[in-house]
Amino acid sequence: MSCYQKPNTNLWTGRQSDDQLYLHEKIKCIDLDNSSLQLTTKKTYTILGYECDEGVKRNKGRIGTAEGPNAIRKMLASLSNHFTDHIEILDVGNIVCKAGNLEETQNETSHYITSLLHHKTLPIILGGGHDLAYAHYNGIKKEFPNKTIGIINLDAHFDLRQKTDKGNSGTPFYQIAQESDNFNYLCLGIQKASNNRILYETANELGVQYLENTEFTISNKDQVIALIKDFIASVDYIYLTIDIDGFSSAFAPGVSAPSPLGFSTDIALKSIQYICESNKLISVDLVELNPKYDIDNCTGKLAARLVYNIMNWS
Numbered sequence: 001m002s003c004y005q006k007p008n009t010n011l012w013t014g015r016q017s018d019d020q021l022y023l024h025e026k027i028k029c030i031d032l033d034n035s036s037l038q039l040t041t042k043k044t045y046t047i048l049g050y051e052c053d054e055g056v057k058r059n060k061g062r063i064g065t066a067e068g069p070n071a072i073r074k075m076l077a078s079l080s081n082h083f084t085d086h087i088e089i090l091d092v093g094n095i096v097c098k099a100g101n102l103e104e105t106q107n108e109t110s111h112y113i114t115s116l117l118h119h120k121t122l123p124i125i126l127g128g129g130h131d132l133a134y135a136h137y138n139g140i141k142k143e144f145p146n147k148t149i150g151i152i153n154l155d156a157h158f159d160l161r162q163k164t165d166k167g168n169s170g171t172p173f174y175q176i177a178q179e180s181d182n183f184n185y186l187c188l189g190i191q192k193a194s195n196n197r198i199l200y201e202t203a204n205e206l207g208v209q210y211l212e213n214t215e216f217t218i219s220n221k222d223q224v225i226a227l228i229k230d231f232i233a234s235v236d237y238i239y240l241t242i243d244i245d246g247f248s249s250a251f252a253p254g255v256s257a258p259s260p261l262g263f264s265t266d267i268a269l270k271s272i273q274y275i276c277e278s279n280k281l282i283s284v285d286l287v288e289l290n291p292k293y294d295i296d297n298c299t300g301k302l303a304a305r306l307v308y309n310i311m312n313w314s
Helices: 054-058 065-077 102-118 132-143 172-179 197-205 218-233 265-276 298-313
Strands: 043-051 087-096 122-127 149-154 184-190 209-212 237-243 281-287
Touching: 043 065, 043 102, 054 102, 065 087, 065 122, 065 281, 065 298, 087 102, 102 122, 102 132, 102 281, 122 132, 122 298, 132 149, 132 172, 132 237, 132 281, 149 172, 149 218, 149 265, 172 184, 184 218, 209 218, 218 265, 237 265, 265 298, 281 298
Parallel strands: 043 087, 043 122, 122 281, 149 184, 149 237, 184 209, 237 281
Antiparallel strands: none
16 A cells, blocks of 8 residues: 655645746646656755654654644745756655554655655655654665765654664664664754653663753854764765754744753754755755644744755755
8 A cells, every 4th residue: 555645736825926936836746656756957855745643653742743744835835936947846745654554654755765865856854753764764775875874863852762562753763773784873952851861871872972952052053063064074974854842842832742941943053054065965854843733833934944944055
């Protein structure tokens, strides 16, 4: 049973112009079941949704993240288009979790991410729970089996819980570590109150590099950028994953696990810009937006602006 769902063109609406002044007028929707991606000399971004909150449910979180991908698209649609004709932005639809089958959903997601990378696009995957990371990393490794992939995670949580039965939104990086010969993981924004002692011990045993939220601040920008710079230099490619619940709930109330003491947008944007401009970024995802708990769409708008900036900077 296929988990793939073609893009919904009705999500890309807004003001009309005769000169592609708005992003919804530039976006091209591609049904991957009936159309193949074409290799092009243009810089191409492909937006793929991961409609899945089964991992959050298994992790005893607040479900609703499956609605995240389309919520972000709606907030992206009305943004002004400053991208040139040399930039192509494609919406290639969603992978939908059916009957709680997280594993099948992850397998299919990996397959599509590998294909997007093979066609020389920069995938931007919209979650969904952070269990997406396990699928995302595997998709990257299938395309680049002989390359060293560095994972940079902006997040309040390590997501290094040991998998006892089935994976969930708290286990993806532990699963990756157990299946990797070379695990390279940098976590920015970790909250001590949200990660127990065992998780810290696991992180240290696995050689995880991290900054806690008290250090991941704009006043500490030089140390943050130095750490990111050294990490990027040690790997071939970067996979960037942004958990929206890492932000302070002042900016992001609509998430699976909100926190008033999360990081601010200023240091997050500085870090993301530096990563994008490194020329090593090959794939991105944003996870844990939960529209059910959003206020005036501000979390969805934050996620949309992050996508917008990533496309502008990379």
